[in-house]
Amino acid sequence: MPELPEVETVRRQLEGVIVGEEVAKVEVRAGISIIGNGEEIVGKRVESVGRVAKQLIVRLSDRAGMVVHLKMTGRLVLDEGYAKSPYTRVVFVFKSGKAMYFWDTRKFGWVKIIKNLSEEESRLKKALGPEPWEIEGEELWQKLQRTKRAMKTVLLDQAVLSGVGNIYANDGLFLAGVDPRRPANSLSMDEADKVLKALQKVMERGLELGGASDNTYRDAYGRMGKYQEHFLVYGRTGEKCKRRGCIGKVIRVTVGGRGTFFCPECQK
DNA sequence: AATGGCCTGGTG
């Protein structure tokens, strides 16, 4: 699932290829996958590729742009092989002949065409909380004090902290030794700080490994990441706890309607 | 604060 490390991986790859390219054609194959009118960006040049939490921000000339959210199964790829896939929803053809494909089996994701990108970007940043590197432990602790929702649910709340998804929330809580079901306001300042540091660590690891391709995630070249080979608890139901000296086994419960994995022996 | 729905492929 594309969370912050996956989206950042794609951003870096796209940046190196599409900056400077001029949009020649936008072919919409599934209307539901695009918000706004693709025609509006024809003739515009790509100025930069940015990211806000899990969303990609493509800045175009004349203040225009695109915001892309991959949600669960979305991909933004440069590989020509995607031209004939039945799940390719929008095709961007550049003047040079290069193409970029928005691919999404489940059609949860979208590409949004924006007239004034700066305006849209500040709206987005206002709605989203800080990314894990943009906040201190004490500030996170203060936010946690305001709710008794389960810890993992709060980590997934993009208004509290942005960019964290189910995989890194589970693995981060494991690394911090915190039970995902704990009411957020029951954490001590020290625990909140540990959770933050742990999230930063697992997400950095995810980025180093090119993201997690447990399911359908692929990078801009259509390649898999490798973080799934290093999951700490995510998807490891019944397997041995990875903490040294711990004899526990990973169990799966549902928290906030989502699959939640942890070791009941060492996450308290 | 908790729940349902959006979608569709993959699995049991």
Add this chain to the structure above:
DNA sequence: CACCAGGCCATT
């Protein structure tokens, strides 16, 4: 054939 995957938003 029923059910699961989960980011995000709307509804209750």
